[in-house]
Amino acid sequence: MQPDNTCKFSVWAPFRKQMVLSLIHPQETTYYMERDDRGYWHVQADNVQAGTRYKYFPDDDDPLPDPASRCQPEGVHGPSEVVDTLFEWTDGDWQGLELHxxxxxxxxxxxxxPTHDFQGIIGRLEYLRSLGITAIEIMPVAQFPGDRNWGYDGVYPFAVQHSYGGVKGLKALVNAAHQHGIAVILDVVYNHLGPEGNYFSQYGPWFTDKYKTPWGPAINFDDAWCDAVRGYYIQNALMWLDEFHIDGLRMDAVHAIWDCSAKHFTAELSEKVDELQTRLGKKKLLIAELDLNSPRYITPREQGGYGMHAQWIDEFHHALRSLLTGDVNGYYADFGGLAPLAKSFRDSYVYTGQYSVVRKRNFGIDPSGKDYHQFIVFAQNHDQIGNRMLGDRLNTNIPFEAQKLAAAVLLLSPHVPMLFMGEEYGEMRPFQFFTSHSDKDLIAAVTEGRREEFASFAWEGEIPDPQSDDTFNNSTLSWDTTSDEAKALTELYRFLIAFRKTRRAMVETSRDCVEVRTPSTHLLAVERTAKGDRLLLLFNFSEHTVQYIHNGDEALEKKFDSAAAIWNGPGSDAPDEAKSSAVITLQPYSAIVYELI
Incomplete structure (x- = not known):
């Protein structure tokens, strides 16, 4: 929409013979559009106000929403709406953050x-800042069916979910976050589109039969007519990073972005994002969710990689959870015991070419040329909680001391740590899978798909109904932080985050500054060193006490013990200071940090 209230409408439909724009609100007006030689239809309309609703009529078919809609006020099947993109930003001094x-x-x-919207997040930004959080990662907000969804069933990538607060609500959140010194990372889905409200194939060749995804037809990134599709998603990414001032994108399952082009889509996207970063003078990040154990995605383009900046590491979570819970069902069959966690601490990937029982093949490659800050790890996230049958959190399966141990393993890791909402105070409510579809056949298919997904885990109980209001309400944070354990856990997270930020050895992320050892079956010992600062991290994963013998010449000065009474623990048996040959006793499920002097 232009200042003179003219508005240019464009839509890609290369095989259609006619395209008509219908402005249906506040009054109905019809415009016949003109086609260019690339299959785009264009028209300029006069006297268009923000809030004007419209649809396209391809040939003589039923009217359809705009694939590039910026707003769907009546849901995924309703008309699109013109939005006012102007916003009064006050974050001009914000430069973004580096990965480390x-x-x-x-x-x-x-x-x-409780408000279920962007405003509700704004109200907690000061709390997150005080906790030490420097970035929030928001699950997808592209318009999805109904008002309850994880967001991965979105069908209008350019439209901000109306029930969350729409365009202005998201911009207000980003602006407020920057005022608190918090970056915003947005989860985006470029590997598939949701099934309900998906009218894209009626416009043109958005999908290809060359590949398959677990969630629906594969997006056409390398088949005939793919240029328009690639351009659509690149423009979507740049919109978030530029117009919305978003600091980074977490790209869902990039391994399912099938592309055999000479220049992979993610490489083309990273090139455009780097250009935007240079033009704006503000840090912009691309983070890949990746199930390939391949550093190619985060290798610079000039070295033959795709130029993304960081990636999620599920294997750190799998190794930690399997060790703490003893779970070896499903994909946890590739884990168990201390060795996988030690390898993840050292190498980021657990599988770097060895045989995987679950995958039935050799898997992965050594990423040793990449610094630790290019890898994002977690003890919990939406997938690893919500894709359990009951959506049960890690803390509901392990004792309190083990919760503190998990926090220490995560926050003292050399990788970039990520918390899942409520983790820091031990939220007991689950995070379950929920939807609000209107198609009965789709609802049945989703439920059956969930049942099949859980078969290899041998979990017991009834699958929560994704369509039920109760499933959604049960998954909303309680914010119950009144118990002694909740208070102690929150303060432990706060302490460890601050410790991580202020110690030179913790800030350093190069691989030659971390040494990992396993002195015994349940004891992990890690040394982190940088510029004269040396730290010894000890983690006991046993339900019994274990002993560590300090064989170095340096004296030790204790900086943290998760078993201490201050953290609502049983009390520390480890000395505050120790010398060579000292015997250090670790309480069950505890973590200790010593400075080497």
Missing amino acids: ELIIYELHTGTFS
Whole structure:
């Protein structure tokens, strides 16, 4: 929409013979559009106000929403709406953050607060800042069916979910976050589109039969007519990073972005994002969710990689959870015992070419040329909680001391840590899978798909109904932080985050500054060193006390013990100071940090 109230409408439909724009609100007006030689239809309309609703009529077919809609006020089947993109920003001094500065907090807009919207997040920004969080990662907000969804069933990538607060609500959140010194990372889905409200194939060749995804037809990134599709998603990414001032994108399952082009889509996207970063003078990040154990995605383009900046590491979570719970069902069959966690601490990937029982093949490659800050790890996230049958959190399966141990393993890791909302105070409510579809056949298919997904885990109980209001309400954070354990856990997270930020050895992320050892079956010992600062990290994963013998010449000075009474623990048996040959006793499920002097 232009200042003179003219508005240019464009839509890609290369095989259509006619395209008509119908402005249906506040009054109905019809415009015949003109086609260019690339299959785009264009028209300029006069006297268009923000709030004007419209649809396209391809040929003589039924009217359809705009694939590039910026707003769907009546849901995924209703008309699109013209929006006012102007916003009064006050974050001009914000420059963004480097990867090594990130302490990420993943959240779902709908279940984070009682208001279920962006405003509810704004109300908790001061709390997150005081905790030490430097970035929030928001699960997808592209318009989805109904008002309850994880967001991965979105069908209008350019439209901000109306029930969350729409365009202005998201911009207000980003602006407020920057005022608190918090970066915003947005989860985006470029590997598939949701099934309900998906009218894209009626416009043109958005999908390809060359590949398959677990969630629906593969997006056409390398088949005939793919240029328009690639351009659409690149423009979407740049919109978030530029117009919305978003600091980074977490790209869902990039391994399912199938592309055999000479220049992979993610490489083309990273090139455009780097250009935007240079033009704006503000840090912009691309983070890949990746199930390939391949550093190619985060290798610079000039070295033959795709130029993304960081990636999620599920294997750190799998190794930690399997060790703490003893779970070896499903994909946890590739884990168990201390060795996988030690390898993840050292190498980021657990599988670097060895045989995987679950995958039935050799898997992965050594990423040793990449610094630790290019890898994002977590003890919990939306997938690893919500894709359990009951959506049960890690803390509901392990004792309190083990919760503190998990926090220490995460926050003292050399990788970039990510928390999942509520983790820091031990939220007991689950995070379950929920939807609000209107198609009965789709609802049945989703339920059956969930049942099949859980078959290899041998879990017991009834699958929560994704369509039920109760499932959504049960997943909304309680914010019950009144118990002694909740208070102690929150303060422990706060302490460890601050410790991570202020110690030189903790800030350093190069691989030659970390040494990992396993002195015994249940004891992990890690040394982190940088510029004269040396720290010894000890983690006991046993339900019994274990002993560590300090064989070095340095004296030790204790800086942290998760078993201490201050953290609502049983009390520390480890000395505050120790010398060579000292015997250090670790309480069950505890973590200790010593400075080497």
